[in-house]
Amino acid sequence: MSRGYTTADALMEALLEGGVSYIFANLGSDHTAIIESWARTRANNASAPKVVISPHEMVALSAAHGYAQVTGRPQAVLVHVDCGTQNLGGAVHNAAKGRIPVLILAGAAPYTQEGERRGTRNEHIHWLQDVFDQRGIVREYMKYNNEIRTGKNVKQLVLRALQIAKSEPKGPVYLLAPREVLEEETVRADVEPQYWDPIAPSALSPEQVTEIGQHLVQAKRPLIVTSYLGRNVEAVAELVKLSERLAIPVLESVPNYVNFPANHVMHVGYLWNSPSAHPMLIEADFILVMDSDIPWIPLYNRPRTNCTVYCIDIDPLKEKTPLWYIPALRYYRVDSLVALRQLNAYLESVPVDAEMVSARFKYVSDIHSRQRREWKLHEKPADNSAISPEFLTACIREVIDDETIVLTETITNYEVVSKHLPRNKPGTLFASGASSLGWSGGAAIGVKLAVPEATVVSLTGDGSYLFSNPTTVYWMARKYCTPFLTVIYNNGGWRAPQLSTLSIHSRGYASRTPNFWSVLTPPADLAKVAEAAGGAYAHTVQSPSELLDVLTTGLQWVRRGRSAVIDVRIQPSVNLAE
Structure with a gap:
């Protein structure tokens, strides 16, 4: 029997309108309306996100993770009730800690059992999969979580979830819907996706630009430490420009991306778990930490006591990490690309000690060359x-x-x-x-x-x-x-x-x-x-x-x-x- 337009149909339309190209899916008995929607879409040659069958949920979320890292665009992961949610496992941690935008959609056990609604319980597992707080399984790791209760506003919920996932600091979001809700016939709602764009990148104030810029100009041994600035590929060129202008060495700590070209003479190596102090960190008199969760391990590495540390980050206080602090005098919640453009523009208009910069360039270049020769051995x-x-x-x-x-x-x-x-x-x-x-x-x-x-x-x-x-x-x-x-x-x-x-x-x-x-x-x-x-x-x-x-x-x-x-x-x- 032909059905009318359902919540599942509206959900699929919302994903497409929100820019989702792929649904990494691991299906269950809670997805009957979604499977029917996909079949009808195919029969009518209509547009829809491509379904990628994922026999394990960990792989599904990891695939969405990788896609978002390259493109910046969140994809959808479809999982089965509480069991599928739990089977996402450590991939949830990875998406949260890596600040990866992704939309996780989960079904939920039917909430009726005597035929009150279409989709009511008709399999024994529906009682076994009924839990009090399914969203609680992942709540600590999500930027946003909610339940779809009606098809009348499902598009708004999906677009809001994607908006939050894409807004800095980015991260995963979670929506669930019981089977009866997905099967429910509803009216088609037209929404304007442009009203759900992520928040605009934040910038430094003019006073802050001047303060940071003056520290960089006046420091004898400045240093930049970063880990994930390269998540935005445009920011790398701006960091190179800043580094070259003042001969500032760049140290990568636990890098997740290409943050600075490794062959550049201002690149001075890496910090991982090695129990030894890095000389550039010890001798620095001003350190600018940019987009780094662990700029150093204090047990092994730490700046000297009279070093001034400033922190620029989309998440400068690491509010999701219970124990975290560095000896920074200033913290700025700003977009690194915007901040670097501001600093580079400022530095074009201020005098610089060319002799000091030239001497520092040679000093750092020699360190870079010596490092690479030693590594080659x-x-x-x-x-x-x-x-x-x-x-x-x-x-x-x-x-x-x-x-x-x-x-x-x-x-x-x-x-x-x-x-x-x-x-x-x-x-x-x-x-x-x-x-x-x-x-x-x-x-x-x-x-x-x-x-x-x-x-x-x-x-x-x-x-x-x-x-x-x-x-x-x-x-x-x-x-x-x-x-x-x-x-x-x-x-x-x-x-x-x-x-x-x-x-x-x-x-x-x-x-x-x-x-x-x-x-x-x-x-x-x-x-x-x-x-x-x-x-x-x-x-x-x-x-x-x-x-x-x-x-x-x-x-x-x-x-x-x-x-x-x-x-x-x-x-x-x-x-x-x-």
């Missing part, structure tokens, strides 16, 4: 039988080009990848910006959907690879023609718990035994999982001599439309043997 394999993470990363650098988009989830090898796989073009490096493992597989699918012509390379640890639900990932990659190269930094287990234990108990019992309860032995044939699930080219590498050829072959397969997974058995610095 670590790239040669220690012997002919073992592959070091540095050697592996150098080989990857050799086979890719500047246009390749690299996703990194190498965890204990994050710093190695930063140093030995320098990225110079904005928009060619992405990390999750958070800490729940398994992001990179789904994210690669989202990136490839967003930029179909790009070559995408995903770098992951063996633990992260297993967390990524590889069966789902490579099945989706084949079905939706999103091939990418995965390189597994396989050190035989989770090194992070071992390194963390040794950092606290360096001479304890754990230091005298190889058993850290984080070893993945016997080793699984990880690459073959992708071959079985998605027809991927699969190869395991243990010899340095064959590594370059296998990486080259893997990329050839990817460029011909087939994913490739290369499992590289590396020699870790900590013994992982049981």
